[in-house]
Amino acid sequence: MKKKVKIYKATRIKEGEQLEVDETVVEEAILHVFLNQQEVAALSCTPHDKSYLAAGFLFSEGFLKTKEQIKNIDATENRVIVSTDPSYEVPELLQKKGTLTSGCGKGKSFALWEQINPMEDVLIDLNFTLASEHITEAIFQFEKKSELFRKTAGVHSAALVQQNRILLFNEDIGRHNAVDKVLGESFLEGVDLKNKYLVISGRISSDVVSKLSNCGLSVVVSRTAPTSLALDMAQKLGITLVGFARGKRMNVYSFPLRIK
Amino acid sequence: MKKKVKIYKATRIKEGEQLEVDETVVEEAILHVFLNQQEVAALSCTPHDKSYLAAGFLFSEGFLKTKEQIKNIDATENRVIVSTDPSYEVPELLQKKGTLTSGCGKGKSFALWEQINPMEDVLIDLNFTLASEHITEAIFQFEKKSELFRKTAGVHSAALVQQNRILLFNEDIGRHNAVDKVLGESFLEGVDLKNKYLVISGRISSDVVSKLSNCGLSVVVSRTAPTSLALDMAQKLGITLVGFARGKRMNVYSFPLRIK
Numbered sequence: 056m057k058k059k060v061k062i063y064k065a066t067r068i069k070e071g072e073q074l075e076v077d078e079t080v081v082e083e084a085i086l087h088v089f090l091n092q093q094e095v096a097a098l099s100c101t102p103h104d105k106s107y108l109a110a111g112f113l114f115s116e117g118f119l120k121t122k123e124q125i126k127n128i129d130a131t132e133n134r135v136i137v138s139t140d141p142s143y144e145v146p147e148l149l150q151k152k153g154t155l156t157s158g159c160g161k162g163k164s165f166a167l168w169e170q171i172n173p174m175e176d177v178l179i180d181l182n183f184t185l186a187s188e189h190i191t192e193a194i195f196q197f198e199k200k201s202e203l204f205r206k207t208a209g210v211h212s213a214a215l216v217q218q219n220r221i222l223l224f225n226e227d228i229g230r231h232n233a234v235d236k237v238l239g240e241s242f243l244e245g246v247d248l249k250n251k252y253l254v255i256s257g258r259i260s261s262d263v264v265s266k267l268s269n270c271g272l273s274v275v276v277s278r279t280a281p282t283s284l285a286l287d288m289a290q291k292l293g294i295t296l297v298g299f300a301r302g303k304r305m306n307v308y309s310f311p312l313r314i315k
Numbered sequence: 316m317k318k319k320v321k322i323y324k325a326t327r328i329k330e331g332e333q334l335e336v337d338e339t340v341v342e343e344a345i346l347h348v349f350l351n352q353q354e355v356a357a358l359s360c361t362p363h364d365k366s367y368l369a370a371g372f373l374f375s376e377g378f379l380k381t382k383e384q385i386k387n388i389d390a391t392e393n394r395v396i397v398s399t400d401p402s403y404e405v406p407e408l409l410q411k412k413g414t415l416t417s418g419c420g421k422g423k424s425f426a427l428w429e430q431i432n433p434m435e436d437v438l439i440d441l442n443f444t445l446a447s448e449h450i451t452e453a454i455f456q457f458e459k460k461s462e463l464f465r466k467t468a469g470v471h472s473a474a475l476v477q478q479n480r481i482l483l484f485n486e487d488i489g490r491h492n493a494v495d496k497v498l499g500e501s502f503l504e505g506v507d508l509k510n511k512y513l514v515i516s517g518r519i520s521s522d523v524v525s526k527l528s529n530c531g532l533s534v535v536v537s538r539t540a541p542t543s544l545a546l547d548m549a550q551k552l553g554i555t556l557v558g559f560a561r562g563k564r565m566n567v568y569s570f571p572l573r574i575k
Contacts, residue, residue: 060543063546065558080542261343283323
């Protein structure tokens with residue numbers, strides 16, 4: 056089921072004149088994500104690729120580590136139930152949380168940041184490097200791809216990129232959901248994340264950095280701004296953060312050695 | 316304490332040339348909101364006007380109904396404790412939730428929408444009407460006001476407006492936090508919300524409509540798009556939803572009778 060838009064009647068007012076029009080509006084629905092019997096999130100999302108979204112959420116928030124932990128995924132209209140191997144246990148850090156709900160499709164524990172030891176040295180894997188020309192090309196492709204945004208002006212996009220090639224692309228009204236759909240697809244389809252990076256349409260905040268780190272990605276690129284906490288976390292977690300990637304320019308905020 | 320930005324070193328790459336620059340980055344911090352002994356939210360936010368943010372969150376999410384329920388607000392670096400009158404009880408609907416956390420500064424129960432009876436008739440107060448010219452003027456002022464956005468390109472804004480005059484204005488990295496800061500200020504400063512409306516920079520999703528409804532506001536205006544669920548809710552809750560308000564044009568998606 057790939058419902059992404061609905062048509063609504065609207066009154067357009069223009070220079071004082073009124074006109075009845077049909078408007079294309081992005082679909083929003085509440086998706087309840089269950090991990091076995093436990094509801095772990097109620098996500099306000101665009102209801103397509105719901106299995107990818109649910110799996111991506113569980114993966115990027117640290118509930119799941121490997122695809123093998125999943126026995127079954129059952130997606131219905133408003134609910135995805137991810138069933139695990141009986142030996143699976145919810146990581147201790149995440150056990151005390153109730154259902155996490157969010158209008159932006161996010162429920163972050165912030166536990167990662169609060170657990171980082173500020174005195175500890177960072178181990179950075181510099182095997183993965185990237186040409187700035189490739190980023191420029193990927194951003195150009197990325198912006199052409201967002202069909203739903205052109206239709207509704209109401210969504211965020213995310214892509215998994217290798218060098219200058221977009222491998223996976225998805226969209227959602229929620230900034231984090233777009234990221235989770237892409238991560239969930241790579242997770243479920245067995246796409247190796249090594250030597251790949253994430254391009255996102257929205258700002259880079261601490262929770263995006265946390266999701267990246269939980270998935271073992273080390274580079275994220277956005278056409279817009281980062282936040283201070285995202286930069287502080289990226290610095291401690293060894294992640295390269297690229298902002299304001301537009302045309303042939305970009306700002307590299309951490310570990311610029313990775314960008315050639 | 317009005318920390319809003321920090322300066323970070325960055326490497327700017329432009330047409331292959333590298334340059335070391337100082338970049339102004341919007342401040343992000345995690346704010347833990349306590350209602351008496353209970354932590355009810357961990358908000359990723361821009362750490363200014365924290366008491367407004369915490370009170371606005373509790374008000375717009377349905378935890379609090381009147382200013383008189385609050386005995387004391389104690390704001391420290393990462394925590395705001397809102398203490399209530401001993402007779403206060405958390406509304407039943409909200410009791411089962413654990414700490415709600417979100418990168419967008421949101422923790423919505425969605426309970427409102429799931430409780431709406433689709434067969435019930437809507438009672439709409441049409442005493443409050445508004446001239447489209449006033450909306451046009453308010454949007455013009457609104458866009459000039461966002462200083463933080465101009466500095467960092469990383470925040471959302473919200474304003475409380477009467478006719479064409481902006482009464483309250485605030486900004487945050489979180490779309491919902493900007494709304495909550497404005498609602499919290501009106502709540503704590505005793506600003507009557509009757510005959511006033513909300514202007515927001517971000518898209519109108521179901522949670523924004525829910526916040527409006529909890530606060531008794533009946534009109535919301537955005538320069539960008541609404542979602543389908545927001546429109547469905549607005550229709551059932553008697554709320555006028557105006558999208559794509561840019562220059563002298565706008566789309567009125569529900570109850571256009573309120574806009575003259």
